[in-house]
Amino acid sequence: MTDTATTTPDRTDARTAPAAADPADVLVRVRDLTVTYRRDDAVDTALDGVGFDVRRGKVTAVIGESGSGKSTLAHAVVRLLPGNGAIAAGAIELDDEDLLARTDREFRPLRGRHIGFVPQDPVSSLNPTKTIGAQVREAFSLAGSALTAEQVEERILGDLRDIGFAAPETLLARYPHELSGGMRQRILVAIAFSQRPRLVIADEPTSALDVLVGQEVLRSLHDVRTKHGTTVVLITHDLALASRNADDVLVLEAGRLVEAGPVAEVFAAPRHPYTRALLASSARLREGRVLSIAEAYERHGPDVRRAGSPSAEAPAVVTLDGVSKSFGGGKSHVRAVDGISLAVAPGSTFALVGESGSGKTTTSRLVLGLESADAGSVHVLGEDLGTLDRKGLRALRRRVQVVYQSPFESLNPRLDLRSIIAEPLDSFRVGSRAERRARVAELLDRVRLPASYATRRPQELSGGQRQRVAIARALAIRPELLVLDEPVSALDATIQAQVLDLLQEIQQELGLTYFLVTHDLAVVADVATQVAVMRRGRLVESGPTADVVLRPQDDYTRALLAV
Amino acid sequence: MTDTLIGAPPAPPSGKPTPTPGKPAPRARRRRFRELHVHLLLLAALVVAALLPELVTRHDPFELDGLPFVPPNGEFWFGTDEIGRDLYSRVMHGLQISFFSAALAVLVGVVLGSVVGVLSGLRPGGVLDRVLGILTEAVMAVPAVLLALAAITAYGRGAYIAAIAIGIGEATGFARLVRGLVIQSQTLVFVEAARTCGAGPLRVLVRHVVPSVYHPVLSYTAMQFGLAMLAIGSLSYLGFGEAPPSPEWGVLIAGGQKYLVHAWWVAIIPGLALTAVVVLLNRIAFLMQENRR
Numbered sequence: 001m002t003d004t005a006t007t008t009p010d011r012t013d014a015r016t017a018p019a020a021a022d023p024a025d026v027l028v029r030v031r032d033l034t035v036t037y038r039r040d041d042a043v044d045t046a047l048d049g050v051g052f053d054v055r056r057g058k059v060t061a062v063i064g065e066s067g068s069g070k071s072t073l074a075h076a077v078v079r080l081l082p083g084n085g086a087i088a089a090g091a092i093e094l095d096d097e098d099l100l101a102r103t104d105r106e107f108r109p110l111r112g113r114h115i116g117f118v119p120q121d122p123v124s125s126l127n128p129t130k131t132i133g134a135q136v137r138e139a140f141s142l143a144g145s146a147l148t149a150e151q152v153e154e155r156i157l158g159d160l161r162d163i164g165f166a167a168p169e170t171l172l173a174r175y176p177h178e179l180s181g182g183m184r185q186r187i188l189v190a191i192a193f194s195q196r197p198r199l200v201i202a203d204e205p206t207s208a209l210d211v212l213v214g215q216e217v218l219r220s221l222h223d224v225r226t227k228h229g230t231t232v233v234l235i236t237h238d239l240a241l242a243s244r245n246a247d248d249v250l251v252l253e254a255g256r257l258v259e260a261g262p263v264a265e266v267f268a269a270p271r272h273p274y275t276r277a278l279l280a281s282s283a284r285l286r287e288g289r290v291l292s293i294a295e296a297y298e299r300h301g302p303d304v305r306r307a308g309s310p311s312a313e314a315p316a317v318v319t320l321d322g323v324s325k326s327f328g329g330g331k332s333h334v335r336a337v338d339g340i341s342l343a344v345a346p347g348s349t350f351a352l353v354g355e356s357g358s359g360k361t362t363t364s365r366l367v368l369g370l371e372s373a374d375a376g377s378v379h380v381l382g383e384d385l386g387t388l389d390r391k392g393l394r395a396l397r398r399r400v401q402v403v404y405q406s407p408f409e410s411l412n413p414r415l416d417l418r419s420i421i422a423e424p425l426d427s428f429r430v431g432s433r434a435e436r437r438a439r440v441a442e443l444l445d446r447v448r449l450p451a452s453y454a455t456r457r458p459q460e461l462s463g464g465q466r467q468r469v470a471i472a473r474a475l476a477i478r479p480e481l482l483v484l485d486e487p488v489s490a491l492d493a494t495i496q497a498q499v500l501d502l503l504q505e506i507q508q509e510l511g512l513t514y515f516l517v518t519h520d521l522a523v524v525a526d527v528a529t530q531v532a533v534m535r536r537g538r539l540v541e542s543g544p545t546a547d548v549v550l551r552p553q554d555d556y557t558r559a560l561l562a563v
Numbered sequence: 564m565t566d567t568l569i570g571a572p573p574a575p576p577s578g579k580p581t582p583t584p585g586k587p588a589p590r591a592r593r594r595r596f597r598e599l600h601v602h603l604l605l606l607a608a609l610v611v612a613a614l615l616p617e618l619v620t621r622h623d624p625f626e627l628d629g630l631p632f633v634p635p636n637g638e639f640w641f642g643t644d645e646i647g648r649d650l651y652s653r654v655m656h657g658l659q660i661s662f663f664s665a666a667l668a669v670l671v672g673v674v675l676g677s678v679v680g681v682l683s684g685l686r687p688g689g690v691l692d693r694v695l696g697i698l699t700e701a702v703m704a705v706p707a708v709l710l711a712l713a714a715i716t717a718y719g720r721g722a723y724i725a726a727i728a729i730g731i732g733e734a735t736g737f738a739r740l741v742r743g744l745v746i747q748s749q750t751l752v753f754v755e756a757a758r759t760c761g762a763g764p765l766r767v768l769v770r771h772v773v774p775s776v777y778h779p780v781l782s783y784t785a786m787q788f789g790l791a792m793l794a795i796g797s798l799s800y801l802g803f804g805e806a807p808p809s810p811e812w813g814v815l816i817a818g819g820q821k822y823l824v825h826a827w828w829v830a831i832i833p834g835l836a837l838t839a840v841v842v843l844l845n846r847i848a849f850l851m852q853e854n855r856r
Binding site: 413 | 759
């Protein structure tokens, strides 16, 4: 049993020692905050003796990996912990008022009026059955605003204009589903700021959005914040985002505050080993500064260029020629892929980059033969997928394997790792039982998991370990082409780097060809030899990574690179 | 601005010990598991009694071993009926009929329903799915009891004939459930992953789809089992399933209700037995559902 009182001083960094900050300058003061979750009869400590101050009028970023307690912290402050969560100890003060002294009933008026909240997911956070106008006005009536209806209307229109909507009048009569994710998130930002709260907490406000859209949302958040001088607490896993948007930073690791201070200082000279590891895992942060993707590429690029040496003469592994694919009919008709042509050289890593809805996933499914093209031809390893029968397709599956985005979903939770990894071997009846077992052991070793893991189930593994299992499964029947569908985007930053390294190592060793689908150009800069940028079903640009990253020709590519 | 802004003063010694995170002891969960096991043991005891009622009874269910209307006592645990037969013995022998006819009904329901459900769920919207869907709806439109009455009219009285008809009626529910589960399972990423690994349709079904969907089916089975017992009992009560002197519970209740005022046990005890078994089965269904992660 650990005692918070005795361990707190030991693990907190010098920077988190008693503040010299002017007390009048502090809006939120948190002391020794411990939050626990009841799970059946076990109790998990999500936050363990966390203490910090939030400076008035500044942006404080809370960073940490999944499970570090960032969101718990945000929810504890606004007292929106799930039913099984409880504040076990500590104090939260807002302008020197002890918030924990308030009953739930007394706390309610604070929400909205004094503390605004921007949730993570704009899709589930707006009521689909009510108009935008009704939902923004609701914020006023819930907060018991003293304004008259006309004043409210005027304020709403002003706010929406501030947040970047050119014609807010027409917006109010629309329903959430008529707006894009970015627009919805900006509406939520407008709602959070509508009562001019003292504090706004934004919980991963952009992680459900595409990069470019997320940037726009952050920009408008920044504008409104500056205008009203609001204090903002920004919860994020994205270090580059924190570095660019925050004044102060809190680093959480497994429920403990390991480092805190001004962003520039912490990122330039991290003191805690965990902060250092976190910063090192981000290819984009050096000496406390965010590198552009091009700069990061120049730093890492050379070894990549040496690593992949595709022979130009050899026939391409994947060839798409004028491929189109549509879904739905009538009004819902969508051209997911619209006349795409590309060729992937053997032994190379071909990266298809695009935002959600660009058609990149459909393209990868076409390559895998999970969808068939409406027009054009798809050749994979010399076979024309359009003419292959079921048997031929199955034979091709021996040579093409896939690693899915989420290792939490792609592994059957009911099977042990041995059965999962041996799946392709069992399916194609490769070798004897003993040979398959030996192969599984070899593969586990290859992806650097202990052999004893063979009898474990996926639930016992972390995200990174699960993705290693997925890679081992994909390698089992010695394929020639690996389709990597966002292989690291479900993983934490430190884990991403490890998995990408592993993939590169395996490629060099086995001479595999990678068809990589991703939304993240930073990943591409690290591993790809060829890049194609996709937008609305079309390729806007393609070429060797160096050309695309360093000398982009298309505006859209430039915008993506500027993130 | 000062460079140190964030300060956590040494925490005051808190009286409360910090709970250790991640300890096992999910007691509530274990309790549910234990409860389920106790219920399953009870069910197993019932199955034994249903298989071999002679083991647990001393009297013959058809012999006139005592005086009429003896109230429950040490010799006749449930008393005797209007002509002096041991009611306990009759209830236990009746359990055999009630239990196994209901089991037959559920078996027909599960097998038929699963086959139909899997066939239509594999290609939702396909020709087979549409044909089977229409058939299912047609059967659903006919009340199961009416179906059973028709079967009895055609093939003669008897709990087992009624059971098959009721099973066909129950199959529609199973078909709908299984179809939905199969369709849902098709969207599971690991099912698609298995397919891209080269696994054939049968292998995907047996190894990945069935293990991820059987749980709700099992739980639904337990519930339908209870309902089938009720349905068969009702038919016998109305004079359509078994006929006297059969000790089927519906028959016992129907026979005893004439004497309800001066010999309550003759009707009430078989009624309580039926209620108890149905409650047991529903409880098992509930616990199985709860124990799913």
